[in-house]
Each structure stands twice: as C-alpha cells, then as structure tokens.
Amino acid sequence: MGADDARGFISLDELIRPRTVAExxxxxxxxxxxxxxxxxxxxxxxxxxxxxxTHVKQRYDALAVQGASTLCCSPTSVYTPEExxxxxxxxxxxxxxxxxxxxxxxxxxxxxxVDFGCGAGLDLLIAARxxxxxxxxxxxxxxxxxxxxxxxxxxxxxxxxxxVRVGDIRRPPVREATVDVVMSNCVLGMFPDKQEVLxxxxxxxxxxxxxxxxxxxxxxxxxxxxxxxxxESAGAEDFARCxxxxxxxxxxxxxxxxxxxxxxxxxDGLVPYRDGAEVxxxxxxxxxxxxxxxxxx
Amino acid sequence: xxxxxNTVTFSVALPEGTLDPAYLDExxxxxxxxxAVSGSMDIVTPAEVAALERLRAGDAVGVDGxxxxxxxxxGYVCTDAAEEEHRYRSIVDGYFExxxxxxxxxxxxxxxxxxxxxxYCFEGELTTxxxxxxxxxxxxxxDAIPMIQDLHENSGPPYITLFGGEPLLDTAYQRGAVEQIxxxxxxxxxxxxxxxxxxxxxxYVPMLLRYGCEEVQVSLDGTPEIHDSRRVFRNGKxxxxxxxxxxxxxAEAGLRVLIRVLVDEHSVxxxxxxxxxxxxxxWIDHPKIRLFNGFTKATTFLYVTPDHPEEKRRRMVRGDxxxxxQDAFFQMLKANPLVDRxxxxxxxRIRAAVLEGDRVRPNLQGCSAGTSVVAFDPNGRVYGxxxxxxxxxxxCGTFFPEFRYAGGYRxxxxxxxxxxxxxxxxxxxKLFCGGGGCPIKAWAASGGDFNTCFCPKVSSIRTRVExxxxxxxxxxxxxxxxxxxxxxxxxxxxxxxxxxxxxPWMS
Numbered sequence: 075m076g077a078d079d080a081r082g083f084i085s086l087d088e089l090i091r092p093r094t095v096a097e098x099x100x101x102x103x104x105x106x107x108x109x110x111x112x113x114x115x116x117x118x119x120x121x122x123x124x125x126x127x128t129h130v131k132q133r134y135d136a137l138a139v140q141g142a143s144t145l146c147c148s149p150t151s152v153y154t155p156e157e158x159x160x161x162x163x164x165x166x167x168x169x170x171x172x173x174x175x176x177x178x179x180x181x182x183x184x185x186x187x188v189d190f191g192c193g194a195g196l197d198l199l200i201a202a203r204x205x206x207x208x209x210x211x212x213x214x215x216x217x218x219x220x221x222x223x224x225x226x227x228x229x230x231x232x233x234x235x236x237x238v239r240v241g242d243i244r245r246p247p248v249r250e251a252t253v254d255v256v257m258s259n260c261v262l263g264m265f266p267d268k269q270e271v272l273x274x275x276x277x278x279x280x281x282x283x284x285x286x287x288x289x290x291x292x293x294x295x296x297x298x299x300x301x302x303x304x305x306e307s308a309g310a311e312d313f314a315r316c317x318x319x320x321x322x323x324x325x326x327x328x329x330x331x332x333x334x335x336x337x338x339x340x341x342d343g344l345v346p347y348r349d350g351a352e353v354x355x356x357x358x359x360x361x362x363x364x365x366x367x368x369x370x371x
Numbered sequence: 372x373x374x375x376x377n378t379v380t381f382s383v384a385l386p387e388g389t390l391d392p393a394y395l396d397e398x399x400x401x402x403x404x405x406x407a408v409s410g411s412m413d414i415v416t417p418a419e420v421a422a423l424e425r426l427r428a429g430d431a432v433g434v435d436g437x438x439x440x441x442x443x444x445x446g447y448v449c450t451d452a453a454e455e456e457h458r459y460r461s462i463v464d465g466y467f468e469x470x471x472x473x474x475x476x477x478x479x480x481x482x483x484x485x486x487x488x489x490x491y492c493f494e495g496e497l498t499t500x501x502x503x504x505x506x507x508x509x510x511x512x513x514d515a516i517p518m519i520q521d522l523h524e525n526s527g528p529p530y531i532t533l534f535g536g537e538p539l540l541d542t543a544y545q546r547g548a549v550e551q552i553x554x555x556x557x558x559x560x561x562x563x564x565x566x567x568x569x570x571x572x573x574x575y576v577p578m579l580l581r582y583g584c585e586e587v588q589v590s591l592d593g594t595p596e597i598h599d600s601r602r603v604f605r606n607g608k609x610x611x612x613x614x615x616x617x618x619x620x621x622a623e624a625g626l627r628v629l630i631r632v633l634v635d636e637h638s639v640x641x642x643x644x645x646x647x648x649x650x651x652x653x654w655i656d657h658p659k660i661r662l663f664n665g666f667t668k669a670t671t672f673l674y675v676t677p678d679h680p681e682e683k684r685r686r687m688v689r690g691d692x693x694x695x696x697q698d699a700f701f702q703m704l705k706a707n708p709l710v711d712r713x714x715x716x717x718x719x720r721i722r723a724a725v726l727e728g729d730r731v732r733p734n735l736q737g738c739s740a741g742t743s744v745v746a747f748d749p750n751g752r753v754y755g756x757x758x759x760x761x762x763x764x765x766x767c768g769t770f771f772p773e774f775r776y777a778g779g780y781r782x783x784x785x786x787x788x789x790x791x792x793x794x795x796x797x798x799x800x801k802l803f804c805g806g807g808g809c810p811i812k813a814w815a816a817s818g819g820d821f822n823t824c825f826c827p828k829v830s831s832i833r834t835r836v837e838x839x840x841x842x843x844x845x846x847x848x849x850x851x852x853x854x855x856x857x858x859x860x861x862x863x864x865x866x867x868x869x870x871x872x873x874x875p876w877m878s
Contacts, residue, residue, distance in 0.1 A: 216517070218514065218518070218774065221514070237558075239513065239514070239559070240513075240514040240515075240516075240517055240518065241517045242517050242520075242521070244526075245517075245526060245528075247513070247516070247517065247559035247560070247561075248558070248559060248560060249557065249558055249559065249560040250560055
C-alpha cells in the first residue's frame, strides 16, 4: 500500500477509535501473517482494548464537536455575571468542571498559570484576565477539538496572554519549574494513575508554587461500599464522570507521595452518588514545598 | 546439545604474525564466534569450528567435554531450544519496550531552501524553491507531537531538531520561523538540536543559546581543498572557512558541535591530512566537539514508487551499495591512527565489544526512522524518515491544515524487525544487521512491502562485521599485549584479558 493511497490514511479519529490488539489464541501464538493464520493460529476476532484516557478523549472531542456539555455544574453557579461577561456562549455550554479552583485562589498580575485539562477554556479565560497582560496562562488538553475551541475563544476575547496546547497532562508540554499556579478542574479523576499526573503537576511548579485541584472524591466517613467502583476497578464511565474512586484521606496521601510538601483540602458538602455512596466536590491545595499558604479567597 | 541459532562464525583476515598460526584456517583466516544473545565473541581454532559444525549437524560424538563446557558457558550452544528462544524473545521484547520509552525526535523543516549546491544532496531539486512554515503551521506541528506519540504508544521525552533545506539561513523569514520553533520548544521543555550546513552558524549562536539549544551538527567534506571543490554556495563560492568559524564560535560559546566528516571515494585518501588539520585546530580533543564519519551515497532509491517495474526498482535501490569504499576506508585507517582517534568508526557496532570489554550487543535498529523520528515539512506533510522528506510517496500523513496519519503505511514500518521479515527469520546474522536493513530500500525494492528485506544485505552485513573485525582485532590484541607487558606479575592473565577486551576465552 502506498502512503498516498487514500485508503491508507487514517484521520484524526484514529486517536479516539478503539485500537485493535491481537489476542493470543488457544495455542498461545498471536497471528503475525497469513501463512501463520492458515495453521494453528487461525485469525481471531481482534479484541478491542480502549485505554481509559482514549475513552475520555473521545468523550470530550465529541462534546466539543457537539458544542455543549451535559456534564456537571453550570458555570453560572460558580462565577459571577461580571466574570462571565464577554465569555463566548459556546465556552459556557462546554464547561464541565466540578468545582471552581479560580475562586479558591487569589491570582496576582504577572503570574504564570497553567490549566491542566483546560477543555473549552472557561477557567483559562477568566484566569487570563486576572493575571493581566504581564501574566500568562497556558492551557493543556488532549482533545484537539477542545484546544481549537479555547483558542478561538481567546482570540474573540482579544486575550493575547493565552496559550493553548495539545498535550497529555502526564507529560505536559510545559517547561519544568516555570509555573506559579497549576489549576485543574475535575480532570485528574479521569486518569487511572493519578500519582503520575500529580508528579507532572509538581514538576512544572516553581518552588513555592501551588496547585489548586478540584475533584470528586468519596466522603471520608468510611470506605466506599465494596460494590462501588474504586481505583483501578473503576469503569471508563466513572472516569469520564470524574469520580476519582478515592476517599479524601487517600487523595491527601497520594498528593504528598507525588512530591508536594503540604496539602490542604476543602469539601463542598456531600451528595449521593450511585450505589448509595456519598461523594463531595473537594478542593485540594497542594504546595510545592513547605512555604506558607498563599492568601486565598 | 544444540548450537544456538544466533551463533555466527565470522572469518577474518589478519596481518601475518598477529596470532599464533594454530588459529589460522586453510585460507589463512581466523575464525571468530559471536552470539549477540549471550553477548559473547571469541577467537577459536579451526578444530573448534569443525567441532561446532559437527554439533550443528547433530553429531556430538567425539566433541571434547572441556570444549563443550566452554561453548555452553559462552552461549554458543544450549541444552534447551525453548529456553534459547525465550532468551532471544526477551531481547526483542525488551527492545520494543525500550522504544516506547525512548526519546522521540521531531524534525522541523521551516523551508526546503538551501544556499549550498552540494552535488550529492539527497534533497536535490527540492532545495531551490520551497513553501515556508508560517506561524499557524509551526503551532500545528507542535500540536501534532503528542498525537503522534500517542499513536506510536511512545511516552519518551520529545526533542526537536531544526532541519532543512538549510534551517539556519541568514534571512528575516528564516530567523523568525527558527525563533518561533526554538521558543515553542523551550516553553514546552523540549530539548533542541540543529542540523545545519554551518555557513551562518556563528550568527545564530546567540539565539540558539538563548533558547537552550545544546547541540548542532555540521558537515565537512574533508580538507579545505576537497570540501571547497563541492560543498559550495550556489554561485560556486567556497564555504569551508565560514563553517570552520561557525564551529569555533559555537564550541567556544558552549554548544556541543558534532562534525560529520563525509567520506567517499574521492575524499578517503585525504582523511589523514584532514585529521592533522583537526588536530591542529584542537577539535579532536575538544570537550564540546565530536567528529564522526558518514558516507556519501547515491539516493536514487528515494525516487522509487511501487508502480515502477521490478527491475527498475531494484536497479535504483542497488545504486547505493558501494562495498569498495568501506575497504578503502579501513585500509586508510590502518595506516593512520590519528584518523581512527578522530572518527572512532564503528559501522558494525562492535567496537566497544572488541576494544573496551563491553558485551556484543544485538543491533536491532539500523536507524530510528520509523520508530522514533518524524519530520514536519513546509507543505504540512509528515514523514517518517528524514531522507524521504519531500517525496510524497513516503509521506505518513499531514499535520496541517488537518492532522491525518497514514496508519496503513506507517504501522507495518513501525513494527518491522527481523522477525516480521520472512527472509530474515532464519538468518543467523540478523542480530548484526540493524533490524533487516533500511526499511525504505526494502519498501522500494519490493514495490511497497515493508516486511521484506533488501538483500544483498546478508552478505554485506557479514562482510561489514568481518572488515571491521580485521581492523579492530589487531588493535585489541596489541592493547592486550601492551597491558600484559606493563602489568606482568601484578594480576592474572584472566583479569588482564577480560579487562582489555571481550575475548576472555581464547582457546
């Protein structure tokens, strides 16, 4: 097959389509060629292995194309009308946060802020106004469609201090130790290996920097019921709905194990989740070292 | 007792008197056993080779017990075929796991334009007129990086290489584009390197340093006389002095400079004079400069398309094979130790094993194209091999205006190695050939199938290893004699031998 053969091209959606993985047959061999396939290794239907991250990306790419999110909180319940003024309607429609890290921290003019999993860019655009022209905000999102949406919004709002990048937040396209504040609104919960993401968050922060993360965690009153999806056993749907599958205490330990010096957590109150468990939208403040907390709210 | 399928017997010509005549076979050559799975390489006698061949034929009767033990310890024979296969598979699997974690190189071509007119340039006519990468296209290339890594299941660190044409042209457009690429890389924490002809390198050094570029590569064709007879500006003006100045300014400023010294049949004899020049310049021992050799080559294979008739395809691919040059190169090296010190040539990748006591390492990857290199060109196209850029039949997709990736073309290339190529599977030099040789040549010769191999490579790989062994072995044996003489009585022969090289067991 030639590279220019149209049938050979696979468009962007290869990224979000289930990838096929040849499973070992009863004989233990994975078929490699037609010759083999004729023998003991007859072709088996390819099993679909979909990494959780791919499923999540698929969901958010689809949302960006659709132009509206039905997930989570409405931005009007989180931000004031003044803050939302001039933010394009489609950005509000696509907002899928579970908290308001922007309201939990006082950004200062001139700061560098990164939004891990910025989506359509609502928090990013509001942060851009707060840090002013001398500051800089960088959004990172794995969904190309979401990145395009956020870029378009920044252009329409005339914000020149916004830089949106396609990237995997486990390996963020951000220089190490250059950022004052990392915010992440209901994103870490979508990754099976949260400590990997938290280590990446710690990596981009300057000494003294702080990460403000909102996530949906189980109440600390007791472990989640055994039939509730937890950690690695969580289904893709749980990840896409951002339920982390950890209690507050477990989350705190995870943050400290990822290279942060100190962690604070605030809870917005409990709400019932499926299977009788209770979850809360928690705000996690993770400090790069033991420096005093930044003034907030 | 079975002979390992990966045990190879190389037949090496050595200068008279290098070894005891008992090691010479009827043709006056010496046999060297090697096994890249066990990591061993040993000089053996003709009788031992004959015993090994008897074992290979299934006849263990009469083979000396002590010899059998030695062969077993060094991994040339085994007792369990399944275990041996498992050891081999572990190496191949380990290689593919390593590839997934390996750094991934992304080459940015701001334009194909080059100000030089080297007669052997593989980009040829592309370098006279070219579109340019604009800001949006450069941004799109950065966007494509995580998507390509995702498709390749690679989680290694990306690094950026400025490539061309000539990336460091001294024009306003090029400076703007290069600065945007450097800034984008710096902001993302991606290391940057540049492959440049070097004529304007000195003027770019401040910008390269500002954005943390650590390394540049330039090319010289040998002495100023040879170089300026062919690596010239389009108007024929010479370039050697400009490049020399660029190297000095860059190294002085702290950039690492790789100097690729191009060798061909016209320049090979001038290498000793060039080595003296490099020595006088202080380049050979400079901590920031490294010189290495490359061979100029015919690149007609890049123009092959699958619809060419088979004979034409094969003729166009064959044009690149020049076995005589390698012989001439090693002949020149034998008489000129300074050139060896300057270039430390190692085409068969066995130098460390022979001279430094390293194990023989399987060479599963001849080049990183296909697995961990991608080039973005100013037409918005993606290429897997930097030598194929600008040839649309080798494009893997586009990154601008839309991202499209040709999985049907790319995946067989990406997964290709000696086990996916039927004619390589049974070949016992397959661990010395770099994964079945150049995939692009195989694709071109076969008419579009990556899971093939362009051979005469089997014979040429064996010849390549034997040629390098005949060059390195006298050096290793000389080193060992010197070492033994110097430290006589201080340590045992075994320790001396293992320290000197990878030939602890010379029967």
